[in-house]
Amino acid sequence: MAPIYDIAVVGYGPTGLTAASLLGRLGHRVVVCERWPGLYGLPRLTHIDDEAARTVQAAADVDEALRDSSLCQYLWVNGKGDTLVNIPANPDGLMGYPDHLSMYQPDVESAIDKRLRGYGTVDVRQGWAVTGLEQDDEGVALRLRGWNAEATTADGPHDEVRARYVIAADGSRSGVRELLEVERQDLGFNERWVNVDTEWLRPQPPEFAYGTQYCDPARGHMTINIGHTRQRFEFALFPGENSQDMTTPEAAWRLLRQYHDLGPDDLRITRQLVYAFEARIASRWRTGRVFLAGDAAHTMPPYLGQGACSGLRDAANLAWKLHVVLGGQAPDTLLDTYESERRPHVTALTHAAIALGKVANTHDVEAAAARDAAFFAGKVPPPPPFPPLSNGVLRAGTSAPVGTLTPQGRIRLADGRTGRLDDLTGFGFVLVAAEDPTAALGPERLALLQRLGCAVIALDTVEDLDGRHRAYLRELGAAAYLARPDFVLFGTAADSTDLGALVDDLASALTAAVEAAA
Helix, strand or coil, X not given: CCCEEEEXXXXXXXXXXXXXXXXXXXXXXXXXXXXXXXXXXCCCCCEEEHHHHHHHHHXXXXXXXXXXXXECCEEEEECCCXXXXXXXXXXXXXXXXXXXXXXXXXXXXXXXXXXXXXXXXXXXXXXXXXXXXXXXXXXXXXXXXECCCCCCCCCCCXXXXXXXXXXXXXXXXXXXXXXXXXXXXXXXXXEEEEEEEEEXXXXXXXXXXXXXXXXXXXXXXXXXXXXXXXEEEEEXXXXXXXXXXXXXXXXXXXXXXXXXXXXXXXXXXXXXXXXXXXXXXXXXXXXXXXXXXXXXXXXXXXXXXXXXXXXXXXXXXXXXXXHHHHCCCCCHHHHHHHHHHHHHHHHHHHHHHXXXXXXXXXXXXXXXXXXXXXXXXXXXXXXXXXXXXXXXXXXXXXXXXXXCECCCCEEEXXXXXXXXXXXXXXXXXXXXXXXXXXXXXXXXXXXXHHHCCCEEEECCCCEECCCHHHHHHHHHCCCEEEECCCCEEEEEECXXXXXXXXXXXXXXXXXXXXXXXX
């Protein structure tokens, strides 16, 4: 009989790593199936936002993960070098991290891998590819094959694992998605860019200590720092340019010299390949007990820097919902809200990224000149606000900004422990109240919160060291707020008499999840 796990995670990139770590932290038996024998070891993503950094905090030693990160300022310039947009770096975002960080992906993946292997409930099976799956009412059986780059399906050892649920985070060319026969919708954006990753052989020049998008109709290109010692350069390819020709060192040095006056005395090339930028969304994200996540569910062009961030949101959303369902605190239908919440959010970000890409990378000289003139005249509207969740596990019938993100500041508990909110409360629901809510809630509701693993923070006994949580309550005009494990605002209580109703509404939202997903 195959071993029975709570969750099998297929794929060991950022989304799979994060999902496995969060579920392991919550005490679940997890198996990871990854065809490659080790971590990738080279950066693919270079940017995360403060929400993603907070998710990494839940999944790893965040200081280790982000040890070579830096603030990420971002510029758009035209073909003449004139600044079109300047997005300054904000060192103190809502989540307790800079709004935007450049980081070194292998550090993040190694830190998450190290953390999850310490839980004792997560089995990591690297070098094993999923070749088949079968579902029944109790779980999913995954057929595995020992894998290497030259193997065929008949080669190598075979095995099988069984889990109650499966998270397929196996990338844009997801084998699990193929097995499920799930199609993807093409949103009509396709570009090829050559990516050149480098290490500085001298101190990083100041003009490369931030990200720059060169909106040049002659050839769009960009650069971004990867921490303090590495640099990524990307160059758009034209129709007819051969991808293989653009992956030679000669092509890289020609482009680096032409656009940045850099050569082998300045940099060492560590990785060079052609990427296809695409925008595709899977037609369904749940098939029975199997869920698509990360690039397996959606891909978007990189102009917002939200591809990997979206995958981490998927992981956090699925992890807490699986935990609640596996713990018997909600029906299986709660898991339907994964797609109903995440799909509209990802779709909005994808369309925004497509729109930015079309503005940045027109090859029409006249259109580029009109774009530049509109920027200089101040006629380009600001980007739309970041989309909140619009449905799902949210308190209904309220004017509070449910579905938006809640803050993280530093606190000091009554026992003297000091740190970031999440480090002291864990990965779970959090009720933050201006005053001790114990009497207002009563024993039954407190017991419900305890079963859900909800931490209760009363700001009359917990010191709000930077004032962030009290300021947020004032902004909300509320006596308390209830945050989901993925930092999303579930709802607020106007006063102590509304606290009980807030908790009751959470219980109803979890148990009536099928209506929320409809």
